[in-house]
Amino acid sequence: MVLVFPPSKRLWFGSLVQATIEGMTITFITGANKGIGRETARRLIACGHTVLLGARDRERGEEAAAALGARFVPIDVTDDASVAAAAADVAEHEGRIDVLINNAGVQGPFGDPGDLTAADARAVLDVNVIGVVRTTTAFLPLLRRSDDPVIINVSSGMGSLAFTHDPGRSESHVVAPLYASSKAALTMLTTQYAKGLKGIRVNAADPGYTATDINGHSGSQTLTEGTDAIVALATEEPVAGTGRFIDRHGEIAWS
Numbered sequence: 090m091v092l093v094f095p096p097s098k099r100l101w102f103g104s105l106v107q108a109t110i111e112g113m114t115i116t117f118i119t120g121a122n123k124g125i126g127r128e129t130a131r132r133l134i135a136c137g138h139t140v141l142l143g144a145r146d147r148e149r150g151e152e153a154a155a156a157l158g159a160r161f162v163p164i165d166v167t168d169d170a171s172v173a174a175a176a177a178d179v180a181e182h183e184g185r186i187d188v189l190i191n192n193a194g195v196q197g198p199f200g201d202p203g204d205l206t207a208a209d210a211r212a213v214l215d216v217n218v219i220g221v222v223r224t225t226t227a228f229l230p231l232l233r234r235s236d237d238p239v240i241i242n243v244s245s246g247m248g249s250l251a252f253t254h255d256p257g258r259s260e261s262h263v264v265a266p267l268y269a270s271s272k273a274a275l276t277m278l279t280t281q282y283a284k285g286l287k288g289i290r291v292n293a294a295d296p297g298y299t300a301t302d303i304n305g306h307s308g309s310q311t312l313t314e315g316t317d318a319i320v321a322l323a324t325e326e327p328v329a330g331t332g333r334f335i336d337r338h339g340e341i342a343w344s
């Protein structure tokens with residue numbers, strides 16, 4: 090059955106939808122069809138957020154969104170036109186976002202660093218770093234319509250000089266030049282954004298070593314543990330501040 094409201098009722102219904110949207114926290118997550126992004130979507134919906142589930146594959150994105158109660162928005166973070174279309178889609182439907190979670194990421198090749206090619210490097214940086222710049226810039230006008238805009242970059246302990254040099258940490262036993270350098274760049278991008286984007290809280294999360302497709306499910310943490318830091322940053326009070334790097338146990342060193 091299709092409900093057709095007379096113009097006066099349409100106005101009333103339209104304002105009701107507007108008022109409902111105004112009171113909600115609207116969260117956009119990239120790479121949310123699986124893994125940490127999907128679990129973050131599930132948990133934030135349980136916290137009352139309206140989640141816009143970004144994914145580059147329509148079928149997988151629609152399936153995840155339907156299963157969780159999110160709205161699917163197609164986005165490939167390596168593609169200018171796709172990112173612009175995603176921002177336009179959200180501008181048309183929700184009109185703003187409150188939280189942007191730059192989660193999409195790839196690992197790239199491991200193994201002998203001598204075998205790495207420029208194309209390998211470009212592919213990893215295009216998702217993990219340039220994709221974040223592309224997405225953040227496109228979504229800034231939507232974030233600026235929020236009373237309390239928040240950006241969360243999903244970085245990694247693999248991007249920490251301290252962790253990758255600490256023999257007591259698992260990060261020090263892995264050699265992944267492209268992944269680690271991309272996450273180091275993302276962590277620095279976060280501190281620079283935090284300084285330069287006035288009025289927006291910009292923080293980075295290290296999920297910790299979590300069982301997902303990115304590591305062939307070798308991670309020691311559950312998905313829920315791996316999303317604790319992201320969910321904390323997405324739900325904390327504004328007083329918590331900007332320019333921080335946290336894992337599920339609290340603040341960690343930038344270096």
Ligand SMILES: NC(=O)c1ccc[n+]([C@@H]2O[C@H](COP(=O)([O-])OP(=O)(O)OC[C@H]3O[C@@H](n4cnc5c(N)ncnc54)[C@H](OP(=O)(O)O)[C@@H]3O)[C@@H](O)[C@H]2O)c1
Pocket residue numbers: 119120121122123124125126144145146149164165166167192193194195216243244245246295296297298299300301302303304308315
């Ligand atoms: N798992 C860990 O131990 C761990 C630790 C530290 C940090 N992280 C970070 O956590 C984030 C999520 O990773 P995960 O562990 O959940 O891995 P995952 O299960 O492999 O998920 C990665 C997500 O990124 C998406 N993605 C890749 N390239 C994309 C692109 N060009 N445009 C849009 N989406 C794209 C993937 O989409 P498709 O399904 O279409 O490929 C997928 O949804 C990543 O940034 C990762 O670096 C993970």
